[in-house]
Amino acid sequence: xxxxxxxxxxxxxxxxxxxxxxxxxxxxxxxxxxxxxxxxxxxxxxxxxxxxxxxxxxxxxxxxxxxxxxxxxxxxxxxxxxxxxxxxxxxxxxxxxxxxxxxxxxxxxxxxxxxxxxxxxxxxxxxxxxxxxxxxxxxxxxxxxxxxxxxxxxxxxxxxxxxxxxxxxxxxxxxxxxxxxxxxxxxxxxxxxxxxxxxxxxxxxxxxxxxxxxxxxxxxxxxxxxxxxxxxxxxxxxxxxxxxxxxxxxxxxxxxxxxxxxxxxxxxxxxxxxxxxxxxxxxxxxxxxxxxxx
Amino acid sequence: xxxxxxxxxxxxxxxxxxxxxxxxxxxxxxxxxxxxxxxxxxxxxxxxxxxxxxxxxxxxxxxxxxxxxxxxxxxxxxxxxxxxxxxxxxxxxxxxxxxxxxxxxxxxxxxxxxxxxxxxxxxxxxxxxxxxxxxxxxxxxxxxxxxxxxxxxxxxxxxxxxxxxxxxxxxxxxxxxxxxxxxxxxxxxxxxxxxxxxxxxxxxxxxxxxxxxxxxxxxxxxxxxxxxxxxxxxxxxxxxxxxxxxxxxxxxxxxxxxxxxxxxxxxxxxxxxxxxxxxxxxxxxxxxxxxxxxxxxxxxxxx
Numbered sequence: 001x002x003x004x005x006x007x008x009x010x011x012x013x014x015x016x017x018x019x020x021x022x023x024x025x026x027x028x029x030x031x032x033x034x035x036x037x038x039x040x041x042x043x044x045x046x047x048x049x050x051x052x053x054x055x056x057x058x059x060x061x062x063x064x065x066x067x068x069x070x071x072x073x074x075x076x077x078x079x080x081x082x083x084x085x086x087x088x089x090x091x092x093x094x095x096x097x098x099x100x101x102x103x104x105x106x107x108x109x110x111x112x113x114x115x116x117x118x119x120x121x122x123x124x125x126x127x128x129x130x131x132x133x134x135x136x137x138x139x140x141x142x143x144x145x146x147x148x149x150x151x152x153x154x155x156x157x158x159x160x161x162x163x164x165x166x167x168x169x170x171x172x173x174x175x176x177x178x179x180x181x182x183x184x185x186x187x188x189x190x191x192x193x194x195x196x197x198x199x200x201x202x203x204x205x206x207x208x209x210x211x212x213x214x215x216x217x218x219x220x221x222x223x224x225x226x227x228x229x230x231x232x233x234x235x236x237x238x239x240x241x242x243x244x245x246x247x248x249x250x251x252x253x254x255x256x257x258x259x260x261x262x263x264x265x266x267x268x269x270x271x272x273x274x275x276x277x278x279x280x281x282x283x284x285x286x287x288x289x290x291x292x293x294x
Numbered sequence: 295x296x297x298x299x300x301x302x303x304x305x306x307x308x309x310x311x312x313x314x315x316x317x318x319x320x321x322x323x324x325x326x327x328x329x330x331x332x333x334x335x336x337x338x339x340x341x342x343x344x345x346x347x348x349x350x351x352x353x354x355x356x357x358x359x360x361x362x363x364x365x366x367x368x369x370x371x372x373x374x375x376x377x378x379x380x381x382x383x384x385x386x387x388x389x390x391x392x393x394x395x396x397x398x399x400x401x402x403x404x405x406x407x408x409x410x411x412x413x414x415x416x417x418x419x420x421x422x423x424x425x426x427x428x429x430x431x432x433x434x435x436x437x438x439x440x441x442x443x444x445x446x447x448x449x450x451x452x453x454x455x456x457x458x459x460x461x462x463x464x465x466x467x468x469x470x471x472x473x474x475x476x477x478x479x480x481x482x483x484x485x486x487x488x489x490x491x492x493x494x495x496x497x498x499x500x501x502x503x504x505x506x507x508x509x510x511x512x513x514x515x516x517x518x519x520x521x522x523x524x525x526x527x528x529x530x531x532x533x534x535x536x537x538x539x540x541x542x543x544x545x546x547x548x549x550x551x552x553x554x555x556x557x558x559x560x561x562x563x564x565x566x567x568x569x570x571x572x573x574x575x576x577x578x579x580x581x582x583x584x585x586x587x588x589x590x591x592x593x594x595x596x597x
Contacts, residue, residue, distance in 0.1 A: 024476050025335030025455065031484035032425060032457035034581030035466055040547055043580060047541065047550040052470075052477045055551070059481075059586040068538065068553050068573075072530045078519040079509035091520050102522065106531070131509035132523065136530075138555050145586075170589060273592040 048140045050121060054162025058120075058142060061166045066141045067114035071107030073099040074134040082130060082248040085186045088218065089251060092184040095133040096126070096255065097222070100180045103135040108155045115148075116141025118156035120165045122178065124239075124257060130247045137178075158259040160237060168236075172269040173261045176230040180257035181222030187211040187250050208252065212242065215254035223256045232260035321450045323429055327472030331428065334476050336452040340422045343448040344414030348407035350400075350441050372396035373532045377500040377525050380517070389565075392500025394529040396536060397568070400494040408432070408490060411445040412467075419465040424451035426460075429471030430488050432574075468576050469552065482585065483551065483578035489544050490574040493536035497529045499565025507565040530569050533557065537573040550575040 048055065048065035055065060075095035082089065111119050122139035139157065142165075158165060158175035168175065187208045190198070198205070219240075227235045238258035245251045320341040321328060331338065373396040384390055412432070419427045430449035437444040449467065460466055468485035470478055478485065497503070503525040505511040511519050534555065541550055553575035560568040 022480060024333055024479065027479045028334045028336060028454055029457045031479050031581050032454040032460075034484045034579065035486065036458035036461045038461065039579065043547045043549075045542065045545045045547055045549050047538070047545075047553055047575070049553040049555065049575070051552060052474050052481060056477065056481055056587060057590060059584070060589045062586075068550070068555065070531075070534050070538075070555065072527055072534070074523045074527050074530070076506035076511060076520055076523055077509055078511065081509075095520055098522065131507060136557070166589070167592065170592075271592045273594045275596055276593045277596045 049138070050140050050162050054121065057166045058162045059145065061169050062145050063142050063165075063169075064145045066116045066143055067110070069107055069110035069114060069116070069119055069139060069141045071103040071105070071110065071137040072135070073102035073106070074132055075099045077129075077131050077133060079131065082245065082251055084189060084250060086188060087186065088214075089184040089186060092128070092133065092251075092253070093182055093218075096128070096135075096182040096184075097180070099126070099133050099135040100178075100182075100257075103137050104157055104178055107137045107139065107157055111141040111155050111157075112150065114141045115143060115150070116155065117143040117147065117151040117153070118158065118175065120158050120175075121161050122157050122159045124159055124178070126255070128184075128245065128253065159257070160259050164237070167271075168261065170269065171271055172264050172266050174264050176232045176260040176262055178257060179223045179226035179230065179232070179235055179260045180255070181219040181224070181226065182253065182255040183215040183218035183222070184245070184251055184253040185211045185215040185218075187244075187252055189250075208244075211252045212254070215252050216242065219254040219256050223258070227260040230260045232262050234261055235259065236261055322431075322448060323450050323471055327429065330472035330476055331452060334479065335455040335457070336426075336428065337455055338450050339424050339453050340418070340451045341448065342415050342418040342422070342424075342427060342451045343446070344411040344416070344418065345447075346407050346411040346414070346445045347437055348403065348443055348445065350403045350443060371398045373495060373536060375525075375528060375532075377503065379501045381501060389499060389501040389504055392503055392525060392565075393498045394525060394532065395496055395498075396532070397494040397496050401492055404492045404494075407434070407443060407445040408447075408492075411447045412488075415447045415449065416465055416467065419449075419451040419467075420463065422451050423453065424465045425454045425457060426466040426468070426485065427451050428468055428475055428485075430467050430469050432488070432490070468578075469574075470576060478551070478576075478578065482580055482582040483549075484581045486548050486577040486579050488574065489541055489550055489577040490572065491537045491540035491544065492573075493533045493540065493569075493571045495529045495533040495536070495569045496562075497526055497565070497567045497569070499525060499563075499567075504565035526565075526567060529567070530557070530559075533569040533571040534573075537571040541573050541575070545577055548577050548579045551578045552576050 046065050047068040049068055050065055058064065075098050077091055077095050081091040107119055119139040119141050122137050124137055126135045156175050157178045159178060160168065160175060190207055223235060235258040238256055240256045242254045243252065245253060319338050321338040322341045323331060323338065375394045377392040379390040415427065427449040430447065432447045434443055434445050451465065466485050467488045468475060469488055502517045503523055506517060506521060506523045511517050553573060556572045558570040562568055
């Protein structure tokens with residue numbers, strides 16, 4: 001299901017008649033006429049990395065962008081922690097958790113300073129190196145149209161797009177914040193006997209499989225715990241990364257993050273989605289020319 | 295930063311003059327964008343471009359070859375922050391202090407290259423009698439030798455049919471074209487100009503930053519192993535903030551739409567690093583009262 005901008009209903013009073021929309025050429029001439037006049041001096045400036053579609057859909061639910069905001073944190077990972085060992089690599093997991101928490105806190109501070117009630121479309125990037133874990137967040141602070149003071153609820157951050165935020169809002173849910181969890185685990189060494197027995201065979205390396213499971217369970221549990229700390233009922237749009245570290249192949253990592261959501265007081269609202277059958281031809285599933293290796 | 299000089303340089307090559315005087319229009323628009331522009335009453339008049347190849351003494355040579363920062367007696371301009379050693383001992387190999395500073399000479403070199411290329415694009419558009427330039431694309435890339443970079447800005451010059459020319463004769467510019475531009479206009483925003491700002495911040499690490507970056511802090515004390523690398527974090531945050539403030543300085547009372555923040559990091563040594571941040575977007579001006587559309591109707595596609 002998706003929320004789509006319906007150009008036919010571009011104005012509430014206009015109804016579904018496509019001809020009722022404004023004439024784009026007239027609008028363009030009005031814009032050109034405005035640029036021919038001196039620049040106004042009484043409008044508030046905003047910055048946003050939202051697309052025009054996102055901005056329009058945000059406005060349709062009564063929200064507006066305020067300011068582009070960002071948060072960064074880099075933590076050190078001490079020498080030697082990636083060496084062979086057993087169990088979780090606690091320093092690496094803690095570095096990731098602390099970096100994410102501090103970057104989020106800085107994002108919240110900038111949002112609050114700008115007068116935003118929350119941040120949408122947060123681009124989450126992180127990098128795990130041998131001696132550093134870096135987390136970077138960039139998003140657009142938003143608020144209800146015309147709001148002049150901070151909301152009663154704490155500032156939220158969400159990696160949902162403006163469109164998804166609007167859809168969630170329409171369904172009666174609210175984003176509460178970003179939740180993340182990570183875990184880095186040593187894959188235990190095989191014994192000499194096991195290594196020799198498995199040599200040259202098609203066999204599962206259970207030490208790596210088990211390490212992967214251990215990292216996953218711990219990371220997912222941490223993300224869920226973070227969601228519960230925010231009093232959320234769930235996490236949507238969870239993204240995960242997993243695999244061995246490029247600089248330490250005997251260590252595996254699992255990271256997960258997503259947007260914590262909670263049902264608002266009014267309860268879930270049925271969106272009443274309309275089924276549509278597009279009449280444009282789909283792309284051909286089979287191309288006879290491919291038989292000739294073209 | 296993208297503001298065009300009041301008196302354009304007027305250095306269009308003769309061949310460009312001949313080309314621009316020719317009959318047929320040229321355009322970099324896709325067919326759907328071309329159709330959308332016609333629907334909006336925008337008539338393409340020419341594919342316009344601006345180039346500038348700059349030699350940067352500093353580029354690829356490290357800081358000290360291209361200019362001296364505050365450490366070497368230069369005057370700090372912009373952001374600067376000093377970090378002292380907490381250990382209390384002095385040796386030839388121990389970094390007793392460190393510094394973050396904004397590399398204004400880097401920012402100025404970049405700005406000169408970009409502004410020159412942009413100015414030439416606008417000059418071509420003005421020579422065509424265009425009212426604006428849509429679908430602007432700006433790129434930069436290293437060219438041949440180390441320290442040489444090419445700035446390229448291109449777009450499609452358009453005229454608003456029966457529309458007013460810009461107040462100061464300088465065509466407006468926007469990264470948008472076609473459908474997206476149409477939606478921007480319908481939302482009540484007029485494109486003013488593309489807006490671009492860069493920031494460059496250098497970290498000259500002190501001992502603590504060096505040890506934390508190398509993971510050796512536990513050997514020397516003075517900080518908690520696994521702690522945040524504050525000097526580096528401050529530098530990256532400062533680079534982003536400088537770019538953001540610089541963009542705000544360009545906007546006046548207009549807004550920045552569709553921003554894109556790009557950050558880069560160049561390792562220069564043990565804890566030493568250079569952060570770059572480029573922030574670009576469309577400077578837009580509200581020209582009519584806001585008229586929000588109703589909440590969109592969700593649909594399920596039966597494919």
